[in-house]
Amino acid sequence: MEMLITPTWLRNKIQKEPDIDFDAGMPVHLLQSIDMFLPPDVVADNPADEQRTLQLKHAFGVFIRQLRLRDSLSIEALATTASVLVEELEAIEQDPHFQARPRTVVQLAKVFQIESSKMMKLSGVAHAAEETIEEEALKFAAKSDGVSSLNQAEQRLLNDFVKLLSKA
Amino acid sequence: MRESWEFPLLNRQTGKEELATLYTPIADNNVDDFESLWQPPMIARLATIKDHDELQAASLQDIYWKWREKQQARSNRFDWMSFAVECGGETQGLMFVRTVGFARIDSQRNLPLIYIDLISAAPWNRNGFTDTPLYKGVGPLLLGAAISLSVNEGLDGRLGLHALPQSEDWYRQQGMTELGTDTAHPESLVYFEFTSADAQAYVSST
Numbered sequence: 001m002e003m004l005i006t007p008t009w010l011r012n013k014i015q016k017e018p019d020i021d022f023d024a025g026m027p028v029h030l031l032q033s034i035d036m037f038l039p040p041d042v043v044a045d046n047p048a049d050e051q052r053t054l055q056l057k058h059a060f061g062v063f064i065r066q067l068r069l070r071d072s073l074s075i076e077a078l079a080t081t082a083s084v085l086v087e088e089l090e091a092i093e094q095d096p097h098f099q100a101r102p103r104t105v106v107q108l109a110k111v112f113q114i115e116s117s118k119m120m121k122l123s124g125v126a127h128a129a130e131e132t133i134e135e136e137a138l139k140f141a142a143k144s145d146g147v148s149s150l151n152q153a154e155q156r157l158l159n160d161f162v163k164l165l166s167k168a
Numbered sequence: 169m170r171e172s173w174e175f176p177l178l179n180r181q182t183g184k185e186e187l188a189t190l191y192t193p194i195a196d197n198n199v200d201d202f203e204s205l206w207q208p209p210m211i212a213r214l215a216t217i218k219d220h221d222e223l224q225a226a227s228l229q230d231i232y233w234k235w236r237e238k239q240q241a242r243s244n245r246f247d248w249m250s251f252a253v254e255c256g257g258e259t260q261g262l263m264f265v266r267t268v269g270f271a272r273i274d275s276q277r278n279l280p281l282i283y284i285d286l287i288s289a290a291p292w293n294r295n296g297f298t299d300t301p302l303y304k305g306v307g308p309l310l311l312g313a314a315i316s317l318s319v320n321e322g323l324d325g326r327l328g329l330h331a332l333p334q335s336e337d338w339y340r341q342q343g344m345t346e347l348g349t350d351t352a353h354p355e356s357l358v359y360f361e362f363t364s365a366d367a368q369a370y371v372s373s374t
Contacts, residue, residue: 001171001192001316001317001320002316002319002320003173003190003312003313003316004312004315004316004319004371005175005309005312005313005315005316005371007174007175007176009312009371009373010175010176010305010308010309010312011176011185012373013305013308013312014177014178014304014305014308017304017305017307017308018337018338018341019295019301020295020334020335020337020338020341021227021289021294021295021296021332021334021335021338022287022289022306022307022310022311022335022338022339023227023230023287023288023289023294023331023332023334023335024284024286024287024329024330024331024332024335024339025284025285025286025287025329025330025332025357083348083349083358084349085348085349085351087351088349088351088356101356103333103349103356103357103358104349104356106333107333
């Protein structure tokens with residue numbers, strides 16, 4: 001095989017190379033040892049668990065929609081900011097059967113400045129072991145019904161829930 | 169037959185160059201290094217990690233990659249090739265590529281390309297793993313080798329890969345075209361591709 005690069009070429013690249021890692025192609029879902037990326041569907045062993053997972057995913061969709069409305073973002077604008085697909089955001093907000101992908105959840109957590117591990121559990125990407133968050137998420141979703149804008153009560157509920165996620 | 173080329177890497181601790189060797193294909197000693205040198209510090213670090221934020225920052229996603237099985241399963245196959253970078257008596261970087269991928273950028277859509285299945289640096293060379301990474305240059309060396317392979321295979325330098333989230337910026341800065349999140353990928357990673365022109369400019373640039 002003819003190598004097209006030379007030692008001089010590499011020396012120049014090294015001078016300009018940013019201090020960023022270059023790993024590509026790894027299956028991140030293998031890290032189940034710390035309960036990450038382990039879908040509740042896998043660990044749920046009875047219909048009640050499945051129902052609860054569905055409720056949590058619904059709560060996650062409501063939560064994302066409320067955060068988006070709070071920040072006056074269209075779905076398209078949020079998709080661009082978070083570098084995720086519009087179709088996936090629509091599914092997250094509207095379809096409780098939809099399972100968000102780990103990267104999407106992490107990107108949304110970054111945009112809304114929520115700790116990504118909490119978002120993972122809310123979204124159903126990771127197994128939720130924290131009862132408090134689950135209970136409060138379900139309460140939050142039950143009381144929130146904003147479609148196009150947030151009223152004062154919904155704004156307050158959202159703020160309280162974000163605070164809870166920060167503390168929990 | 170195993171081929172090899174010599175290149176300099178920068179030892180960041182000493183500020184001096186050290187002679188490294190790029191090999192194709194990877195050999196048993198490279199897999200041994202992964203299991204005996206790379207994995208133990210990664211496993212030790214994993215034990216201290218509590219959540220996804222820390223994990224992503226620490227660049228540990230390849231901790232359970234099955235290099236030995238992949239090496240055995242893919243050896244003597246024409247559709248897989250592998251590369252290893254050795255320096256200081258240890259393996260500093262590893263890469264598996266598939267020689268039968270297909271391009272997605274409109275200007276070269278469906279033309280064959282080299283797909284990088286996995287590219288990885290030893291944990292002590294990773295910015296996310298340690299505050300004092302050792303060798304610099306493993307990334308461009310492996311990427312340059314993949315482009316060389318693409319040209320040698322008659323694929324004009326075309327190259328594709330799925331980057332991990334913490335590495336997306338690196339590929340942007342190398343001049344690869346970002347095609348957005350790939351919904352077909354199991355982890356929904358962002359797909360990057362080198363056009364023939366951009367790849368050849370990359371290996372020609374000084």
